[in-house]
Amino acid sequence: MAQQLIGAIEAGGTKFVAAVARGDGTVLAEARVPTETPATCFPALAKFFRDAAKEHGAIGAFGVASFGPIDIDPASPAYGTFTTTPKPGWSGARFQDALGEFGAPIVVDTDVNGAALGEWQKGAGQGCKTLAYTTIGTGVGTGVLRDGQSLMGFSHFEAGHIGVAHDHTADPYAGYCPFHGDCLEGMAAGPSIKARWGQSLSDLGSPADKVALIADYIAQLATNLVLLHMPDRLIFGGGVMKTPGLVDALRSATERRLAGYIKAPQLDPGLKTYIVTPGLGDEAGITGAIALGRRAQG
Amino acid sequence: MAQQLIGAIEAGGTKFVAAVARGDGTVLAEARVPTETPATCFPALAKFFRDAAKEHGAIGAFGVASFGPIDIDPASPAYGTFTTTPKPGWSGARFQDALGEFGAPIVVDTDVNGAALGEWQKGAGQGCKTLAYTTIGTGVGTGVLRDGQSLMGFSHFEAGHIGVAHDHTADPYAGYCPFHGDCLEGMAAGPSIKARWGQSLSDLGSPADKVALIADYIAQLATNLVLLHMPDRLIFGGGVMKTPGLVDALRSATERRLAGYIKAPQLDPGLKTYIVTPGLGDEAGITGAIALGRRAQG
Numbered sequence: 001m002a003q004q005l006i007g008a009i010e011a012g013g014t015k016f017v018a019a020v021a022r023g024d025g026t027v028l029a030e031a032r033v034p035t036e037t038p039a040t041c042f043p044a045l046a047k048f049f050r051d052a053a054k055e056h057g058a059i060g061a062f063g064v065a066s067f068g069p070i071d072i073d074p075a076s077p078a079y080g081t082f083t084t085t086p087k088p089g090w091s092g093a094r095f096q097d098a099l100g101e102f103g104a105p106i107v108v109d110t111d112v113n114g115a116a117l118g119e120w121q122k123g124a125g126q127g128c129k130t131l132a133y134t135t136i137g138t139g140v141g142t143g144v145l146r147d148g149q150s151l152m153g154f155s156h157f158e159a160g161h162i163g164v165a166h167d168h169t170a171d172p173y174a175g176y177c178p179f180h181g182d183c184l185e186g187m188a189a190g191p192s193i194k195a196r197w198g199q200s201l202s203d204l205g206s207p208a209d210k211v212a213l214i215a216d217y218i219a220q221l222a223t224n225l226v227l228l229h230m231p232d233r234l235i236f237g238g239g240v241m242k243t244p245g246l247v248d249a250l251r252s253a254t255e256r257r258l259a260g261y262i263k264a265p266q267l268d269p270g271l272k273t274y275i276v277t278p279g280l281g282d283e284a285g286i287t288g289a290i291a292l293g294r295r296a297q298g
Numbered sequence: 299m300a301q302q303l304i305g306a307i308e309a310g311g312t313k314f315v316a317a318v319a320r321g322d323g324t325v326l327a328e329a330r331v332p333t334e335t336p337a338t339c340f341p342a343l344a345k346f347f348r349d350a351a352k353e354h355g356a357i358g359a360f361g362v363a364s365f366g367p368i369d370i371d372p373a374s375p376a377y378g379t380f381t382t383t384p385k386p387g388w389s390g391a392r393f394q395d396a397l398g399e400f401g402a403p404i405v406v407d408t409d410v411n412g413a414a415l416g417e418w419q420k421g422a423g424q425g426c427k428t429l430a431y432t433t434i435g436t437g438v439g440t441g442v443l444r445d446g447q448s449l450m451g452f453s454h455f456e457a458g459h460i461g462v463a464h465d466h467t468a469d470p471y472a473g474y475c476p477f478h479g480d481c482l483e484g485m486a487a488g489p490s491i492k493a494r495w496g497q498s499l500s501d502l503g504s505p506a507d508k509v510a511l512i513a514d515y516i517a518q519l520a521t522n523l524v525l526l527h528m529p530d531r532l533i534f535g536g537g538v539m540k541t542p543g544l545v546d547a548l549r550s551a552t553e554r555r556l557a558g559y560i561k562a563p564q565l566d567p568g569l570k571t572y573i574v575t576p577g578l579g580d581e582a583g584i585t586g587a588i589a590l591g592r593r594a595q596g
Contacts, residue, residue, distance in 0.1 A: 129451075151449070154427070154562055158559070226456075232452055261456070266452050
């Protein structure tokens with residue numbers, strides 16, 4: 001029997017990417033839907049999958065890699081439901097409602113866990129037993145995989161909101177996070193950078209001092225990830241990470257902060273193979289969503 | 299067939315506790331051996347187990363909960379071996395060498411992972427799907443369990459060395475860690491407190507300002523654990539945590555730092571049920587070592 005197709009959704013803060021793919025990952029159809037409200041977004045997704053199924057064949061399983069906060073515990077009655085997001089309309093929205101008409105199993109995980117899975121299977125995380133994927137973009141988030149399974153506690157992780165050492169004399173900016181002010185997301189995410197300097201680091205010409213400042217905040221997450229997860233590799237993606245020079249500055253700052261305490265072959269001098277950018281570029285998310293769908297097939 | 303006995307070792311920085319127990323945890327014999335060098339310590343342990351076996355019966359499995367850094371990956375050829383510890387004589391020492399004559403399987407984990415397991419089975423961590431146990435004592439370390447299994451990456455975690463926000467104007471102390479200066483262990487472990495104030499917080503009379511200062515450093519680990527592991531509960535043990543008022547100050551500081559961002563039933567107002575002290579007190583470690591031995595029995 002020919003294996004049924006996979007429906008995949010990468011749900012981001014500004015747009016959803018939806019795809020229908022074969023089991024081997026070949027994408028047969030793809031669409032983009034702006035992240036407005038579930039009332040507009042969910043019917044548009046369902047229509048795309050209906051049309052694609054008519055053209056390419058039945059969809060046997062769905063994989064969703066989504067922004068959060070969202071319930072990703074398969075044992076929870078609220079699995080696949082957005083929890084307390086400030087995004088209007090999304091609290092309580094549930095992917096199963098969008099996709100229920102297809103009667104197919106659905107696996108839901110976070111966007112960063114999905115991207116981590118994509119990178120682990122086909123990108124820069126191949127061969128890693130423990131892998132951390134972080135996005136520094138509109139928000140900051142980290143997914144950690146162990147043997148290809150995403151880790152969680154009572155919820156998915158919220159790495160963006162870790163506190164960071166912040167010298168208010170050298171950097172008087174109070175931060176942009178409505179909860180914490182100068183947590184990592186409040187200092188290093190794209191909106192924070194634009195709020196303080198009027199434009200992105202790249203548009204500013206990637207000045208070395210500003211790049212180093214932001215890199216050192218991000219390095220505090222990198223250091224925490226090493227000490228609290230000991231991943232075999234750290235992948236850093238997202239829009240902010242595309243700033244020229246930022247990855248190198250992040251490597252230097254992380255190495256300086258670790259100060260040689262952790263000795264392991266993974267931590268190469270200069271961290272060039274330890275801290276890397278996504279091998280799949282912007283395709284990590286949808287690749288991961290397809291991989292989640294493959295798991296839903298069982 | 300009557301089940302064979304369990305040999306257990308809790309290996310600490312100043313002393314080893316060794317025990318022989320029944321499968322139900324009943325301790326039949328116990329001994330303390332000072333942590334000098336493996337050349338003195340290992341033969342003393344072997345003699346204790348030989349004598350206890352003569353009196354009580356054959357030992358069928360060993361569990362070891364040890365200070366680190368130590369290889370705790372059962373798949374590693376160096377499983378059970380101390381790695382790069384500055385403690386003279388211990389680098390390269392291996393528990394299998396100490397216990398090889400008994401021809402019994404050995405499970406080795408870290409002291410904090412062992413204590414976490416003890417607390418999960420019989421103490422303050424019962425019923426937790428994800429549990430973090432932290433010791434604030436001579437050193438600082440955290441073990442995290444998921445479904446009773448300790449988490450690790452390429453190594454066990456090294457939570458003591460996370461960086462902390464440190465206002466040098468309010469607190470000019472440079473810290474005590476030979477690698478990082480003012481990392482958490484450099485600011486909040488017992489030796490750091492004694493180095494800066496001449497005695498322990500308890501001996502100082504637990505002054506509220508100093509207790510609050512230390513609590514806020516520890517709270518930065520608590521916050522990181524929440525955001526990067528989302529445990530159902532945080533247990534804080536170790537000598538420093540016995541300071542009167544410190545647990546309450548830690549709860550307040552952690553709640554302030556989380557700032558209401560994480561909403562979950564686990565995080566009760568005041569964190570009284572979320573941040574707790576060990577239910578087994580100082581017995582968590584040896585209880586965990588016995589539990590590890592039970593696993594070695596298969």
